[in-house]
Amino acid sequence: MKLVVLAGTPGSGKTSVLLHTIRSLIKSGKKPAVVKVDCLWTDDDQRFSKLGIPVHVGLAKDMCPDHFTIYNTDAMLDWGASNGADIVLNETAGLCLRCAPYPDECLAICVIDVTTGPNTPLKVGPLLTTADIVVMTKGDLVSQAEREVFRERVLDVNPGCIIVEANGLTGKGAFELAEMVTEGPDVCENMVLRYNPPLAICSLCTGETRVARKHHMGVLRQLDGFMEYRGE
């Protein structure tokens, strides 16, 4: 069994890239299944269902969607196996840029939209820096020079990654991606995350809604960057 974790900011084209990649996987005789994780609502499952493959939706609701993804990884793999799949593709919600829900023995793919400008790779954090493959989308909307500058910035923060230029509309890049998915690692027992989740637990995490600082406890970082622990 292989696991692909696909992350990236909302609207970057994760679903479209994945749809084309799955078509290519099916063509080469693979048995992919998709788990789509989102926060509140999604209809992406209908787009995936049209490909005739097993699809499962996980809604994180009031949980952090990346945490939800991480501790449900086993469940996703079991579900995939019981549906006859040999590859589980997990499309994450892609909201918070602090977590990177990539286990070590998966193929980690980060999808990033070139039209957001060459400063974006510097802002995305572990989602991008710990990915195996970085997929640059919407490159047809900018000049070649802009694509190359963007690419250079991606390599600045993740020098070891493979960059694929993809187009969610035409399917450009899907063939390459499908090949890399096929050659990706097999999952194993006791996988660990590539990057630690946020260490802070504060009173907001437990439901505090008042804004003023005096109501907050736990590990807090001040505007000037100083970190403190307040509490018992």
Next chain:
Amino acid sequence: MNEELTLTILGGVDKDGVPEPVKFVEVSKGEIIGIVGPTGSGKSTLIDDIEQLAQGDTPTGRSLLINGKRPDAVIRVDPRKKLVAQLSQKMHFLADMTVVDFLHMHARSRGKGPELVDRVIELANTLTGEPISPDHYLTVLSGGQSRSLMTADIAVISDSPVVLIDEIENAGIKKQEALRLLSGEGKIVVVVTHDPVLALMASRRIVIRNGAMMDIITTSREEQDVCGRITQVDNWLMSLRDTIRRGEIVEELA
């Protein structure tokens, strides 16, 4: 630059999946080849296939060969080794950076030194009316300024042996000068165009319809003569345009 260079396009399929009539096009160093056809017929798609050196992995199923061989994957993706520079139809930059910062980054991505940056700006300013300053933000440049900068950037920084040009006539810049600048010495130039001057400056032109390469026309002696005559007309029109831009009066028929 490479001693020998040929670019071969192996035909794929049209928009309906039917094999295209032209199965084989070979272009050699120093040649300018045109791509013509109605809007939406698939000219830019052919340009894209060439830009990414397609290996049967794009919707058209075309394959590209360099010197008769399949290119290495690294040539396809690494800008430092890239053989193909492309001037697309894009008229604007989206990057929120100054001209000088952007050009520095681009030079670095192509493995070139920062000394080229001033030359790009200088050259761009020979193609456009209002001068571009290094401190300008890319996003505030006009269409003509952006296209001039993209053109100069390709001539100086990208400097690849294959240059793809998509509809330079719509760019609001001096198109023949731009083409001369881009074609340089011994390059392969592929130009998508509706413009009779540019189309007839090419030695051959590929005709596209419904996504397929239908035919290749070699520019005849008669067409070359026509090209010379319409170039004069074109230059005259351009000088009139400049006269009007400068706020002067058009005085006589030249």
